[in-house]
Amino acid sequence: MFHAAGAVPTSEDSDVDEGTILLLVGAILTASIVVALGASRTGVPSLVAFLALGMLLGSDGIGNIEFDDAELARTVGVVGLAAILYEGGLSTSWRRLRQVVVPAALLSTVGVAVTAILTGAAAYYLFDLTWLEAVLLGAVVSSTDAAAVFATLRFTNIRRRLARTLEAETGGNDPMAIALTIGLIEWILEPTFAFPELVLLIVRELGLGLLVGVGLGAVATWAFSRLPHSIGAFAPVASVAAGALAFGAADVIGGSGFLAIYLVGLAVGSTPSRYRRQLVAFHEGLAFLAQVAMFVVLGLLVFPRDLPDVAVPGLVLAALLVLLIRPAAVWASTAFNDFTSRERALLGWAGLRGAVPIVLGAFVLSSEIESRETIFNAVFFVVVVSALVQGTTLERVAASLGLVSPGPAIVSAPFEVDALGSLELVDFAVAGDHAIAGAAVRELGLPRSALIAVVARGGETIPPRGSTVVQPGDRLFVLAPRKMRADLEDVFSRWRRRV
Numbered sequence: 001m002f003h004a005a006g007a008v009p010t011s012e013d014s015d016v017d018e019g020t021i022l023l024l025v026g027a028i029l030t031a032s033i034v035v036a037l038g039a040s041r042t043g044v045p046s047l048v049a050f051l052a053l054g055m056l057l058g059s060d061g062i063g064n065i066e067f068d069d070a071e072l073a074r075t076v077g078v079v080g081l082a083a084i085l086y087e088g089g090l091s092t093s094w095r096r097l098r099q100v101v102v103p104a105a106l107l108s109t110v111g112v113a114v115t116a117i118l119t120g121a122a123a124y125y126l127f128d129l130t131w132l133e134a135v136l137l138g139a140v141v142s143s144t145d146a147a148a149v150f151a152t153l154r155f156t157n158i159r160r161r162l163a164r165t166l167e168a169e170t171g172g173n174d175p176m177a178i179a180l181t182i183g184l185i186e187w188i189l190e191p192t193f194a195f196p197e198l199v200l201l202i203v204r205e206l207g208l209g210l211l212v213g214v215g216l217g218a219v220a221t222w223a224f225s226r227l228p229h230s231i232g233a234f235a236p237v238a239s240v241a242a243g244a245l246a247f248g249a250a251d252v253i254g255g256s257g258f259l260a261i262y263l264v265g266l267a268v269g270s271t272p273s274r275y276r277r278q279l280v281a282f283h284e285g286l287a288f289l290a291q292v293a294m295f296v297v298l299g300l301l302v303f304p305r306d307l308p309d310v311a312v313p314g315l316v317l318a319a320l321l322v323l324l325i326r327p328a329a330v331w332a333s334t335a336f337n338d339f340t341s342r343e344r345a346l347l348g349w350a351g352l353r354g355a356v357p358i359v360l361g362a363f364v365l366s367s368e369i370e371s372r373e374t375i376f377n378a379v380f381f382v383v384v385v386s387a388l389v390q391g392t393t394l395e396r397v398a399a400s401l402g403l404v405s406p407g408p409a410i411v412s413a414p415f416e417v418d419a420l421g422s423l424e425l426v427d428f429a430v431a432g433d434h435a436i437a438g439a440a441v442r443e444l445g446l447p448r449s450a451l452i453a454v455v456a457r458g459g460e461t462i463p464p465r466g467s468t469v470v471q472p473g474d475r476l477f478v479l480a481p482r483k484m485r486a487d488l489e490d491v492f493s494r495w496r497r498r499v
Contacts, residue, residue, distance in 0.1 A: 054299015
Protein backbone atom coordinates (compact mmCIF):
# COMPACT_ATOMS: atom_id res chain seq x y z
CA MET A 1 0.00 0.00 0.00
CA PHE A 2 0.97 3.65 -0.14
CA HIS A 3 1.57 5.92 2.84
CA ALA A 4 4.20 8.11 4.39
CA ALA A 5 5.84 6.50 7.36
CA GLY A 6 4.31 7.62 10.62
CA ALA A 7 1.13 9.00 9.04
CA VAL A 8 -1.91 7.29 10.53
CA PRO A 9 -5.13 8.67 9.01
CA THR A 10 -8.19 8.99 11.23
CA SER A 11 -11.74 10.16 10.62
CA GLU A 12 -11.00 13.29 12.64
CA ASP A 13 -8.13 14.52 10.49
CA SER A 14 -9.44 13.51 7.07
CA ASP A 15 -9.25 17.13 5.88
CA VAL A 16 -5.65 17.30 6.97
CA ASP A 17 -4.89 14.06 5.17
CA GLU A 18 -6.42 15.37 1.95
CA GLY A 19 -4.39 18.53 2.27
CA THR A 20 -1.29 16.47 2.95
CA ILE A 21 -1.92 14.41 -0.15
CA LEU A 22 -2.31 17.52 -2.31
CA LEU A 23 0.82 19.00 -0.74
CA LEU A 24 2.70 15.79 -1.49
CA VAL A 25 1.46 15.72 -5.10
CA GLY A 26 2.42 19.36 -5.59
CA ALA A 27 5.85 18.79 -4.10
CA ILE A 28 6.47 15.75 -6.31
CA LEU A 29 5.39 17.62 -9.44
CA THR A 30 7.61 20.55 -8.51
CA ALA A 31 10.51 18.21 -7.90
CA SER A 32 9.83 16.52 -11.26
CA ILE A 33 10.10 19.87 -13.06
CA VAL A 34 13.41 20.57 -11.34
CA VAL A 35 14.59 17.05 -12.17
CA ALA A 36 13.51 17.42 -15.81
CA LEU A 37 15.40 20.71 -16.09
CA GLY A 38 18.51 19.18 -14.58
CA ALA A 39 18.23 16.14 -16.83
CA SER A 40 17.94 18.28 -19.96
CA ARG A 41 21.06 20.24 -19.01
CA THR A 42 23.16 17.22 -18.10
CA GLY A 43 21.98 14.93 -20.90
CA VAL A 44 20.50 12.35 -18.52
CA PRO A 45 17.29 10.80 -19.95
CA SER A 46 14.24 12.12 -18.12
CA LEU A 47 12.87 8.63 -17.46
CA VAL A 48 16.03 7.72 -15.54
CA ALA A 49 15.80 10.95 -13.57
CA PHE A 50 12.14 10.33 -12.70
CA LEU A 51 12.88 6.73 -11.72
CA ALA A 52 15.67 7.98 -9.46
CA LEU A 53 13.26 10.52 -7.96
CA GLY A 54 10.78 7.74 -7.20
CA MET A 55 13.48 5.60 -5.59
CA LEU A 56 14.67 8.60 -3.58
CA LEU A 57 11.16 9.15 -2.29
CA GLY A 58 10.67 5.47 -1.47
CA SER A 59 11.05 3.56 1.75
CA ASP A 60 14.75 2.98 1.05
CA GLY A 61 15.29 6.68 0.33
CA ILE A 62 14.97 9.97 2.15
CA GLY A 63 11.24 10.29 1.40
CA ASN A 64 10.45 7.20 3.47
CA ILE A 65 7.24 6.58 1.48
CA GLU A 66 6.24 2.95 1.76
CA PHE A 67 4.75 1.64 -1.46
CA ASP A 68 4.40 -2.00 -2.42
CA ASP A 69 1.11 -2.03 -4.32
CA ALA A 70 2.01 -3.62 -7.66
CA GLU A 71 -1.63 -3.57 -8.76
CA LEU A 72 -1.85 0.20 -8.31
CA ALA A 73 1.50 0.67 -10.05
CA ARG A 74 0.19 -1.43 -12.94
CA THR A 75 -2.95 0.70 -13.18
CA VAL A 76 -0.98 3.95 -13.14
CA GLY A 77 1.35 2.52 -15.77
CA VAL A 78 -1.48 1.44 -18.07
CA VAL A 79 -3.23 4.82 -17.89
CA GLY A 80 0.04 6.72 -18.34
CA LEU A 81 1.15 4.60 -21.27
CA ALA A 82 -2.23 5.07 -22.95
CA ALA A 83 -1.87 8.86 -22.63
CA ILE A 84 1.64 8.75 -24.09
CA LEU A 85 0.61 6.58 -27.04
CA TYR A 86 -2.36 8.83 -27.80
CA GLU A 87 -0.13 11.92 -27.78
CA GLY A 88 2.35 10.15 -30.05
CA GLY A 89 -0.36 9.36 -32.57
CA LEU A 90 -1.86 12.84 -32.30
CA SER A 91 1.47 14.53 -33.01
CA THR A 92 2.02 12.78 -36.32
CA SER A 93 0.04 12.14 -39.48
CA TRP A 94 -0.93 9.03 -41.40
CA ARG A 95 0.47 10.60 -44.57
CA ARG A 96 3.96 10.61 -43.04
CA LEU A 97 3.76 6.98 -41.87
CA ARG A 98 2.38 5.28 -44.97
CA GLN A 99 5.76 4.71 -46.55
CA VAL A 100 7.10 2.83 -43.51
CA VAL A 101 4.05 0.72 -42.60
CA VAL A 102 5.53 -2.60 -43.77
CA PRO A 103 8.95 -2.42 -42.04
CA ALA A 104 7.36 -0.94 -38.91
CA ALA A 105 4.77 -3.73 -38.78
CA LEU A 106 7.50 -6.37 -39.16
CA LEU A 107 9.60 -4.77 -36.43
CA SER A 108 6.51 -4.63 -34.21
CA THR A 109 5.71 -8.33 -34.63
CA VAL A 110 8.63 -10.39 -35.89
CA GLY A 111 11.07 -8.12 -34.07
CA VAL A 112 9.25 -8.49 -30.77
CA ALA A 113 9.04 -12.28 -31.11
CA VAL A 114 12.73 -12.64 -32.00
CA THR A 115 13.73 -10.33 -29.14
CA ALA A 116 11.62 -12.27 -26.63
CA ILE A 117 13.04 -15.64 -27.69
CA LEU A 118 16.70 -14.57 -27.81
CA THR A 119 16.47 -12.60 -24.58
CA GLY A 120 14.70 -15.55 -22.96
CA ALA A 121 17.51 -17.88 -24.02
CA ALA A 122 20.08 -15.56 -22.45
CA ALA A 123 18.00 -15.02 -19.30
CA TYR A 124 17.65 -18.77 -18.79
CA TYR A 125 21.40 -19.10 -18.30
CA LEU A 126 21.88 -15.82 -16.42
CA PHE A 127 19.07 -16.17 -13.84
CA ASP A 128 17.47 -18.93 -11.82
CA LEU A 129 14.38 -19.09 -14.05
CA THR A 130 12.42 -21.77 -15.85
CA TRP A 131 12.29 -21.62 -19.65
CA LEU A 132 8.83 -20.05 -19.64
CA GLU A 133 9.82 -17.51 -16.99
CA ALA A 134 12.94 -16.63 -18.99
CA VAL A 135 10.91 -16.09 -22.17
CA LEU A 136 8.48 -14.02 -20.10
CA LEU A 137 11.37 -11.77 -19.09
CA GLY A 138 12.27 -11.55 -22.78
CA ALA A 139 8.71 -10.56 -23.66
CA VAL A 140 8.66 -7.86 -20.96
CA VAL A 141 11.73 -6.13 -22.46
CA SER A 142 10.90 -6.90 -26.11
CA SER A 143 9.25 -3.62 -27.07
CA THR A 144 10.80 -0.22 -27.60
CA ASP A 145 9.33 2.52 -25.48
CA ALA A 146 6.97 5.17 -26.81
CA ALA A 147 7.90 7.85 -24.25
CA ALA A 148 11.64 7.35 -24.76
CA VAL A 149 11.47 7.14 -28.56
CA PHE A 150 9.12 10.11 -29.04
CA ALA A 151 11.19 12.25 -26.64
CA THR A 152 14.50 11.30 -28.27
CA LEU A 153 13.38 11.72 -31.89
CA ARG A 154 11.87 15.09 -31.05
CA PHE A 155 15.34 16.60 -30.66
CA THR A 156 17.38 14.68 -33.22
CA ASN A 157 18.09 15.13 -36.92
CA ILE A 158 17.90 11.45 -37.91
CA ARG A 159 16.79 10.95 -41.50
CA ARG A 160 13.07 11.14 -41.91
CA ARG A 161 12.43 7.57 -43.10
CA LEU A 162 14.35 6.04 -40.19
CA ALA A 163 12.74 8.35 -37.63
CA ARG A 164 9.28 7.54 -38.93
CA THR A 165 10.02 3.83 -38.93
CA LEU A 166 11.06 4.01 -35.27
CA GLU A 167 8.01 6.08 -34.38
CA ALA A 168 5.59 3.73 -36.13
CA GLU A 169 7.35 0.70 -34.62
CA THR A 170 7.03 1.95 -31.07
CA GLY A 171 3.33 2.65 -31.60
CA GLY A 172 2.79 -0.93 -32.79
CA ASN A 173 5.15 -3.10 -30.78
CA ASP A 174 3.73 -2.15 -27.38
CA PRO A 175 0.44 -4.01 -28.03
CA MET A 176 2.37 -7.04 -29.30
CA ALA A 177 4.65 -7.13 -26.26
CA ILE A 178 1.74 -6.61 -23.86
CA ALA A 179 -0.29 -9.42 -25.44
CA LEU A 180 2.75 -11.73 -25.37
CA THR A 181 3.43 -10.90 -21.72
CA ILE A 182 -0.17 -11.49 -20.66
CA GLY A 183 -0.27 -14.77 -22.58
CA LEU A 184 2.96 -16.05 -21.03
CA ILE A 185 1.80 -15.15 -17.52
CA GLU A 186 -1.39 -17.12 -18.21
CA TRP A 187 0.66 -20.04 -19.59
CA ILE A 188 2.87 -20.17 -16.49
CA LEU A 189 -0.03 -20.01 -14.03
CA GLU A 190 -2.53 -22.15 -15.93
CA PRO A 191 -1.36 -25.68 -16.93
CA THR A 192 -4.09 -26.06 -19.59
CA PHE A 193 -2.91 -22.92 -21.39
CA ALA A 194 -0.39 -23.71 -24.16
CA PHE A 195 1.21 -22.32 -27.31
CA PRO A 196 -1.93 -22.46 -29.51
CA GLU A 197 -3.85 -20.45 -26.91
CA LEU A 198 -0.96 -17.95 -26.75
CA VAL A 199 -1.08 -17.40 -30.52
CA LEU A 200 -4.86 -17.06 -30.44
CA LEU A 201 -4.68 -14.49 -27.64
CA ILE A 202 -2.13 -12.37 -29.54
CA VAL A 203 -4.11 -12.50 -32.78
CA ARG A 204 -7.34 -11.64 -30.94
CA GLU A 205 -5.83 -8.69 -29.08
CA LEU A 206 -4.15 -7.19 -32.14
CA GLY A 207 -7.07 -7.91 -34.48
CA LEU A 208 -9.77 -6.46 -32.23
CA GLY A 209 -7.57 -3.51 -31.28
CA LEU A 210 -7.03 -2.77 -34.97
CA LEU A 211 -10.75 -2.96 -35.76
CA VAL A 212 -11.74 -0.71 -32.85
CA GLY A 213 -8.94 1.76 -33.58
CA VAL A 214 -9.79 2.05 -37.27
CA GLY A 215 -13.55 2.23 -36.63
CA LEU A 216 -13.47 4.80 -33.84
CA GLY A 217 -10.67 6.64 -35.63
CA ALA A 218 -13.02 7.16 -38.59
CA VAL A 219 -15.73 8.42 -36.24
CA ALA A 220 -13.25 10.78 -34.53
CA THR A 221 -12.06 12.10 -37.89
CA TRP A 222 -15.63 12.92 -38.87
CA ALA A 223 -16.43 14.51 -35.50
CA PHE A 224 -13.34 16.72 -35.17
CA SER A 225 -13.61 18.03 -38.71
CA ARG A 226 -17.13 19.26 -37.84
CA LEU A 227 -16.68 20.39 -34.24
CA PRO A 228 -18.44 23.79 -34.03
CA HIS A 229 -16.51 26.84 -32.91
CA SER A 230 -19.07 27.49 -30.15
CA ILE A 231 -17.76 24.53 -28.15
CA GLY A 232 -14.11 24.86 -29.16
CA ALA A 233 -13.06 25.13 -25.51
CA PHE A 234 -14.24 21.55 -25.06
CA ALA A 235 -12.03 20.18 -27.85
CA PRO A 236 -9.50 18.70 -25.34
CA VAL A 237 -12.40 17.07 -23.48
CA ALA A 238 -13.63 15.53 -26.72
CA SER A 239 -10.10 14.35 -27.49
CA VAL A 240 -9.68 12.69 -24.10
CA ALA A 241 -13.12 11.12 -24.52
CA ALA A 242 -12.13 9.72 -27.93
CA GLY A 243 -8.98 8.16 -26.51
CA ALA A 244 -10.73 6.75 -23.44
CA LEU A 245 -13.55 5.27 -25.52
CA ALA A 246 -11.06 3.65 -27.89
CA PHE A 247 -8.99 2.07 -25.13
CA GLY A 248 -11.99 1.00 -23.08
CA ALA A 249 -14.00 -0.42 -25.98
CA ALA A 250 -11.09 -2.49 -27.24
CA ASP A 251 -10.15 -3.71 -23.77
CA VAL A 252 -13.71 -4.70 -22.83
CA ILE A 253 -14.08 -6.97 -25.87
CA GLY A 254 -10.65 -8.55 -25.36
CA GLY A 255 -8.66 -6.43 -27.80
CA SER A 256 -5.58 -4.25 -27.38
CA GLY A 257 -6.58 -0.90 -25.95
CA PHE A 258 -3.06 0.40 -26.59
CA LEU A 259 -3.24 -0.26 -30.32
CA ALA A 260 -6.74 1.21 -30.51
CA ILE A 261 -5.86 4.43 -28.69
CA TYR A 262 -2.73 4.97 -30.79
CA LEU A 263 -4.73 4.56 -34.01
CA VAL A 264 -7.43 6.96 -32.83
CA GLY A 265 -4.75 9.49 -31.87
CA LEU A 266 -3.24 9.07 -35.32
CA ALA A 267 -6.67 9.64 -36.91
CA VAL A 268 -7.32 12.80 -34.89
CA GLY A 269 -3.81 14.08 -35.62
CA SER A 270 -4.34 13.52 -39.35
CA THR A 271 -7.62 15.48 -39.37
CA PRO A 272 -7.41 19.09 -40.64
CA SER A 273 -8.86 21.08 -37.75
CA ARG A 274 -8.67 24.56 -36.24
CA TYR A 275 -8.18 22.84 -32.88
CA ARG A 276 -5.05 20.88 -33.80
CA ARG A 277 -2.61 23.27 -32.10
CA GLN A 278 -4.77 23.40 -28.98
CA LEU A 279 -5.03 19.60 -28.79
CA VAL A 280 -1.32 19.00 -29.37
CA ALA A 281 -0.36 21.48 -26.63
CA PHE A 282 -2.89 19.96 -24.20
CA HIS A 283 -1.82 16.37 -24.79
CA GLU A 284 1.88 17.24 -24.62
CA GLY A 285 1.28 18.47 -21.08
CA LEU A 286 -0.88 15.47 -20.27
CA ALA A 287 1.78 13.08 -21.61
CA PHE A 288 4.45 14.78 -19.49
CA LEU A 289 2.25 14.42 -16.42
CA ALA A 290 1.72 10.76 -17.32
CA GLN A 291 5.47 10.21 -17.57
CA VAL A 292 6.05 11.79 -14.18
CA ALA A 293 3.33 9.70 -12.54
CA MET A 294 4.48 6.47 -14.20
CA PHE A 295 8.17 6.73 -13.50
CA VAL A 296 7.84 8.09 -9.97
CA VAL A 297 5.32 5.40 -8.97
CA LEU A 298 7.38 2.67 -10.62
CA GLY A 299 10.51 4.09 -8.99
CA LEU A 300 8.75 3.78 -5.63
CA LEU A 301 8.21 0.11 -6.45
CA VAL A 302 11.98 -0.45 -6.88
CA PHE A 303 13.75 -1.33 -3.64
CA PRO A 304 17.50 -0.63 -3.95
CA ARG A 305 18.28 -3.20 -1.27
CA ASP A 306 17.04 -5.96 -3.60
CA LEU A 307 19.07 -4.88 -6.66
CA PRO A 308 22.58 -6.18 -5.82
CA ASP A 309 21.42 -9.80 -6.10
CA VAL A 310 20.60 -9.39 -9.79
CA ALA A 311 23.02 -6.59 -10.67
CA VAL A 312 25.67 -8.60 -12.53
CA PRO A 313 23.34 -10.84 -14.58
CA GLY A 314 21.03 -7.85 -15.14
CA LEU A 315 23.85 -5.76 -16.59
CA VAL A 316 25.03 -8.66 -18.75
CA LEU A 317 21.50 -9.16 -20.08
CA ALA A 318 21.20 -5.44 -20.82
CA ALA A 319 24.49 -5.48 -22.72
CA LEU A 320 23.45 -8.52 -24.75
CA LEU A 321 20.11 -6.88 -25.58
CA VAL A 322 21.77 -3.66 -26.76
CA LEU A 323 24.72 -5.14 -28.65
CA LEU A 324 23.44 -8.44 -30.04
CA ILE A 325 19.75 -9.21 -29.57
CA ARG A 326 18.15 -5.98 -30.80
CA PRO A 327 20.42 -5.83 -33.90
CA ALA A 328 19.59 -9.48 -34.66
CA ALA A 329 15.86 -8.76 -34.35
CA VAL A 330 16.19 -5.77 -36.69
CA TRP A 331 18.05 -7.79 -39.33
CA ALA A 332 15.48 -10.60 -39.09
CA SER A 333 12.60 -8.12 -39.45
CA THR A 334 14.06 -6.07 -42.32
CA ALA A 335 15.70 -8.84 -44.34
CA PHE A 336 13.37 -8.23 -47.29
CA ASN A 337 13.23 -4.42 -47.05
CA ASP A 338 15.55 -2.03 -48.85
CA PHE A 339 17.35 -0.70 -45.79
CA THR A 340 21.12 -0.41 -46.09
CA SER A 341 23.49 -2.00 -43.59
CA ARG A 342 24.11 1.39 -41.98
CA GLU A 343 20.38 2.02 -41.63
CA ARG A 344 19.85 -1.40 -40.06
CA ALA A 345 22.71 -0.68 -37.67
CA LEU A 346 21.04 2.55 -36.57
CA LEU A 347 17.64 0.87 -36.18
CA GLY A 348 19.38 -1.72 -34.03
CA TRP A 349 20.97 0.92 -31.84
CA ALA A 350 17.69 2.83 -31.51
CA GLY A 351 15.84 0.09 -29.61
CA LEU A 352 15.27 2.25 -26.53
CA ARG A 353 13.69 0.58 -23.52
CA GLY A 354 11.76 2.64 -20.99
CA ALA A 355 8.32 2.78 -19.40
CA VAL A 356 6.76 -0.16 -21.25
CA PRO A 357 9.13 -2.83 -19.88
CA ILE A 358 8.73 -1.46 -16.36
CA VAL A 359 4.94 -1.35 -16.70
CA LEU A 360 4.99 -4.94 -17.97
CA GLY A 361 7.32 -5.76 -15.10
CA ALA A 362 4.57 -4.48 -12.81
CA PHE A 363 2.19 -6.88 -14.59
CA VAL A 364 4.51 -9.71 -13.59
CA LEU A 365 5.04 -8.36 -10.09
CA SER A 366 1.28 -8.26 -9.48
CA SER A 367 0.92 -11.91 -10.53
CA GLU A 368 1.55 -15.09 -8.54
CA ILE A 369 4.68 -16.10 -10.46
CA GLU A 370 7.40 -17.24 -8.06
CA SER A 371 10.24 -15.38 -9.78
CA ARG A 372 8.31 -12.14 -10.18
CA GLU A 373 10.69 -10.02 -8.11
CA THR A 374 13.75 -11.31 -9.96
CA ILE A 375 12.12 -10.49 -13.30
CA PHE A 376 11.09 -6.99 -12.19
CA ASN A 377 14.56 -6.15 -10.85
CA ALA A 378 16.24 -7.48 -14.00
CA VAL A 379 13.96 -5.25 -16.09
CA PHE A 380 15.14 -2.24 -14.06
CA PHE A 381 18.74 -2.79 -15.14
CA VAL A 382 17.76 -3.28 -18.78
CA VAL A 383 15.82 -0.01 -18.82
CA VAL A 384 18.47 2.07 -17.07
CA VAL A 385 21.31 0.78 -19.28
CA SER A 386 19.27 1.26 -22.47
CA ALA A 387 18.26 4.81 -21.54
CA LEU A 388 21.75 5.88 -20.46
CA VAL A 389 23.68 4.21 -23.27
CA GLN A 390 21.36 4.29 -26.28
CA GLY A 391 19.24 7.32 -25.43
CA THR A 392 22.22 9.65 -24.93
CA THR A 393 24.22 8.50 -27.96
CA LEU A 394 21.57 7.97 -30.64
CA GLU A 395 22.21 11.14 -32.64
CA ARG A 396 25.99 10.74 -32.39
CA VAL A 397 25.73 7.20 -33.70
CA ALA A 398 23.46 8.43 -36.49
CA ALA A 399 25.97 11.14 -37.38
CA SER A 400 28.87 8.67 -37.42
CA LEU A 401 26.85 6.47 -39.80
CA GLY A 402 26.06 9.46 -42.03
CA LEU A 403 22.32 9.24 -41.35
CA VAL A 404 21.64 12.77 -40.10
CA SER A 405 19.75 15.22 -42.30
CA PRO A 406 21.26 18.70 -42.68
CA GLY A 407 19.12 21.76 -42.09
CA PRO A 408 17.87 23.83 -45.00
CA ALA A 409 19.86 26.70 -46.46
CA ILE A 410 19.13 30.32 -45.57
CA VAL A 411 16.82 32.17 -47.99
CA SER A 412 16.25 35.93 -48.10
CA ALA A 413 12.72 37.21 -47.51
CA PRO A 414 10.90 37.69 -50.84
CA PHE A 415 9.33 40.98 -49.69
CA GLU A 416 9.42 43.42 -46.79
CA VAL A 417 6.82 44.46 -44.23
CA ASP A 418 6.59 47.97 -42.80
CA ALA A 419 8.78 47.94 -39.71
CA LEU A 420 6.38 50.29 -37.92
CA GLY A 421 3.21 48.41 -38.87
CA SER A 422 1.23 45.92 -36.83
CA LEU A 423 2.27 42.94 -38.98
CA GLU A 424 5.56 41.13 -39.28
CA LEU A 425 6.97 38.49 -41.61
CA VAL A 426 8.54 35.52 -39.83
CA ASP A 427 10.32 32.72 -41.65
CA PHE A 428 10.54 29.03 -40.76
CA ALA A 429 13.04 26.61 -42.33
CA VAL A 430 11.66 23.10 -42.83
CA ALA A 431 14.16 20.32 -42.11
CA GLY A 432 13.76 16.80 -43.47
CA ASP A 433 12.61 15.37 -40.16
CA HIS A 434 10.34 18.17 -38.98
CA ALA A 435 6.78 17.21 -38.11
CA ILE A 436 5.29 19.39 -40.87
CA ALA A 437 7.38 17.89 -43.69
CA GLY A 438 4.86 16.19 -45.98
CA ALA A 439 1.84 17.97 -44.50
CA ALA A 440 -0.54 20.20 -46.44
CA VAL A 441 -0.65 23.93 -45.63
CA ARG A 442 -4.20 23.60 -44.31
CA GLU A 443 -2.95 21.05 -41.74
CA LEU A 444 -0.31 23.32 -40.20
CA GLY A 445 -2.54 24.63 -37.39
CA LEU A 446 -1.72 28.34 -37.67
CA PRO A 447 -3.82 30.82 -35.67
CA ARG A 448 -6.66 32.29 -37.72
CA SER A 449 -4.99 35.72 -37.88
CA ALA A 450 -1.75 34.29 -39.33
CA LEU A 451 -1.12 32.91 -42.81
CA ILE A 452 1.59 31.40 -44.97
CA ALA A 453 2.33 34.29 -47.34
CA VAL A 454 5.00 32.64 -49.49
CA VAL A 455 6.83 29.32 -49.73
CA ALA A 456 10.44 29.54 -50.92
CA ARG A 457 11.49 26.34 -52.66
CA GLY A 458 14.57 25.66 -54.77
CA GLY A 459 15.23 29.29 -55.63
CA GLU A 460 11.57 29.97 -56.47
CA THR A 461 8.72 31.49 -54.51
CA ILE A 462 5.35 29.74 -54.47
CA PRO A 463 2.03 31.33 -53.49
CA PRO A 464 0.61 28.58 -51.26
CA ARG A 465 -2.83 27.08 -51.33
CA GLY A 466 -4.44 24.90 -48.69
CA SER A 467 -3.48 21.78 -50.63
CA THR A 468 0.16 22.80 -51.10
CA VAL A 469 2.37 20.12 -49.53
CA VAL A 470 5.28 21.32 -47.40
CA GLN A 471 8.57 19.72 -48.46
CA PRO A 472 11.95 19.36 -46.73
CA GLY A 473 14.12 22.35 -47.61
CA ASP A 474 11.17 24.73 -47.91
CA ARG A 475 11.22 28.05 -46.12
CA LEU A 476 7.81 29.25 -45.00
CA PHE A 477 7.22 32.98 -44.63
CA VAL A 478 4.43 33.57 -42.12
CA LEU A 479 2.59 36.89 -41.99
CA ALA A 480 1.13 37.55 -38.53
CA PRO A 481 0.38 40.37 -36.06
CA ARG A 482 3.40 41.32 -33.96
CA LYS A 483 1.41 40.78 -30.76
CA MET A 484 1.07 37.09 -31.71
CA ARG A 485 4.82 36.41 -31.78
CA ALA A 486 4.71 34.30 -28.61
CA ASP A 487 1.84 32.20 -29.97
CA LEU A 488 3.69 31.84 -33.27
CA GLU A 489 6.79 30.55 -31.50
CA ASP A 490 4.64 27.90 -29.83
CA VAL A 491 3.44 26.81 -33.27
CA PHE A 492 7.02 26.74 -34.58
CA SER A 493 8.05 24.60 -31.62
CA ARG A 494 5.43 22.04 -32.62
CA TRP A 495 6.52 22.20 -36.26
CA ARG A 496 10.11 21.45 -35.23
CA ARG A 497 9.17 18.21 -33.53
CA ARG A 498 10.99 15.26 -35.07
CA VAL A 499 9.03 12.41 -36.60
